[in-house]
Amino acid sequence: MADKKFEKNLLCIGAGYVGGPTMTMIAHKCPQYKVTIVDVLPEKIKAWQTDDLPIYEPGLLELIKLCRGKNLFFSTDVETGIKEADIIFISVNTPTKTFGEGAGKSADLQYWEKTARDILRTAESDKIIVERSTLPVKTAIAMERILSLNEKGLKFEVVSNPEFLAEGSAIKDLEKPDRVLIGSKENESGIKARNEIVEIYANWIPRDRLITSNLMSSELSKLVANSFLAQRISSINSISALCEKVDAEISEVAHAIGKDSRIGDKFLNASVGFGGSCFKKDILNLVYLCETFGLNEVAAYWESIVKMNEYQTSRFVQTINKAMFNTLTNKRIAVFGFAFKANTSDTRETAALYVTQKLMMEKAHVVISDPKAIKNAKNDLKNYGDDIEFQEDPYKAAKSAHAIALITEWDLYKTLDYTKIYHEMEKPAFIFDGRNILDHEKLYKIGFEVYPIGKAPLIHFKEG
Numbered sequence: 001m002a003d004k005k006f007e008k009n010l011l012c013i014g015a016g017y018v019g020g021p022t023m024t025m026i027a028h029k030c031p032q033y034k035v036t037i038v039d040v041l042p043e044k045i046k047a048w049q050t051d052d053l054p055i056y057e058p059g060l061l062e063l064i065k066l067c068r069g070k071n072l073f074f075s076t077d078v079e080t081g082i083k084e085a086d087i088i089f090i091s092v093n094t095p096t097k098t099f100g101e102g103a104g105k106s107a108d109l110q111y112w113e114k115t116a117r118d119i120l121r122t123a124e125s126d127k128i129i130v131e132r133s134t135l136p137v138k139t140a141i142a143m144e145r146i147l148s149l150n151e152k153g154l155k156f157e158v159v160s161n162p163e164f165l166a167e168g169s170a171i172k173d174l175e176k177p178d179r180v181l182i183g184s185k186e187n188e189s190g191i192k193a194r195n196e197i198v199e200i201y202a203n204w205i206p207r208d209r210l211i212t213s214n215l216m217s218s219e220l221s222k223l224v225a226n227s228f229l230a231q232r233i234s235s236i237n238s239i240s241a242l243c244e245k246v247d248a249e250i251s252e253v254a255h256a257i258g259k260d261s262r263i264g265d266k267f268l269n270a271s272v273g274f275g276g277s278c279f280k281k282d283i284l285n286l287v288y289l290c291e292t293f294g295l296n297e298v299a300a301y302w303e304s305i306v307k308m309n310e311y312q313t314s315r316f317v318q319t320i321n322k323a324m325f326n327t328l329t330n331k332r333i334a335v336f337g338f339a340f341k342a343n344t345s346d347t348r349e350t351a352a353l354y355v356t357q358k359l360m361m362e363k364a365h366v367v368i369s370d371p372k373a374i375k376n377a378k379n380d381l382k383n384y385g386d387d388i389e390f391q392e393d394p395y396k397a398a399k400s401a402h403a404i405a406l407i408t409e410w411d412l413y414k415t416l417d418y419t420k421i422y423h424e425m426e427k428p429a430f431i432f433d434g435r436n437i438l439d440h441e442k443l444y445k446i447g448f449e450v451y452p453i454g455k456a457p458l459i460h461f462k463e464g
């Protein structure tokens, strides 16, 4: 039921890290469409209506300001949104299930199914439903089955359009995506619906980047893309452990292998381990899918990517402990960066949480610093009450600290005055660079005991 001023009404259910940026980009590029984003959380919707957005993403606020109130609207009124929409994008959360069958691996589809039932109950006209959340293969078919139960004679066509954006560079990724994937049933009505979605993206994306496929290939491709990306990280991290033993340098190895065009140089930075709401969840989803079909060797192969990641993060904490004479009790440790990566406020599955918890178990005095994620960090660590200190300013965080543990690769940390920091720290002053972004030689010359990843430490005294 398009508003007469607009060609089409697009609704997005779920105003999170995907729904917010992706629909803002559509609104920006397609002024002929009315775009409404709804969510069940009133405080989140309220924040989207201000300049203090619920998520930090570079360039997002500027884009929102261009369209908000013109063809971009935020609301909690899911029912009206559904009634008015021609096309419904669904980007609700699909976390890993924590209970019952498939607990710890399969996706929790409760939010997904609730939206299906909301649509079934409320819709008064035919609609195209666009699956934007990352979901197990065949979920689109299941949704269509639920929707076909309507007694109003309505027709719903479900297409899969997984999102490949990376948080921190979402606006750039959405403006110039490597590809947009749209899967549908390959019958007449499925292809017609798919083409309607293709036409939306064709407003700004070259046609050769708009890929179409069948429904299941589309759903599976999203899980596989994230699993391959995570696999690259675990592969280089596994080699970083070996580098530390044989006096090789992971950055030199990564550079040498990355020059091979068959391998390529992206995603070869060794680190404390990957975080974020997607990689682990999507790999485990793939693992569960394989197990369901009795493909146990395939499942074990992909599960090892997650295990390697956990190993890498725990290795980082072990290094801290060992370097600092096997006792962290009452030692002030500044954690530089709590976001799971740079340029986002998102802390879901961040390595920093694991590191902090382990440091707390050792009775360290932990100080968290981050330019954008302090609010989320406070929430994640609320069980510790006042035992954890939060200091947005890294200089204050590091003052009188025994060590700095750098977890997030914020540019800010590359340009700090480490001489000043060194002089205000306890000695020996340790720095553990979980992202290999600092100038290790320079830090060593200043006086730090420097522990990179995948490279021998630079230390002024030899351990016992």
Ligand SMILES: NC(=O)c1ccc[n+]([C@@H]2O[C@H](COP(=O)([O-])OP(=O)(O)OC[C@H]3O[C@@H](n4cnc5c(N)ncnc54)[C@H](O)[C@@H]3O)[C@@H](O)[C@H]2O)c1
Residues within 6 Å of the ligand: 013, 014, 015, 016, 017, 018, 019, 038, 039, 040, 041, 044, 078, 091, 092, 093, 094, 111, 112, 114, 115, 132, 133, 134, 135, 163, 164, 165, 166, 167, 277, 278
């Ligand atoms: N975050 C990413 O970088 C990313 C990238 C690609 C794909 N994905 C996938 O996209 C989906 C969403 O991820 P996200 O990071 O945006 O999650 P999110 O938690 O940031 O946002 C989801 C939103 O959906 C809302 N919601 C849940 N049930 C609802 C309902 N019934 N009605 C209305 N709103 C409802 C929640 O309140 C929440 O605000 C997930 O499946 C995720 O795997 C995420």
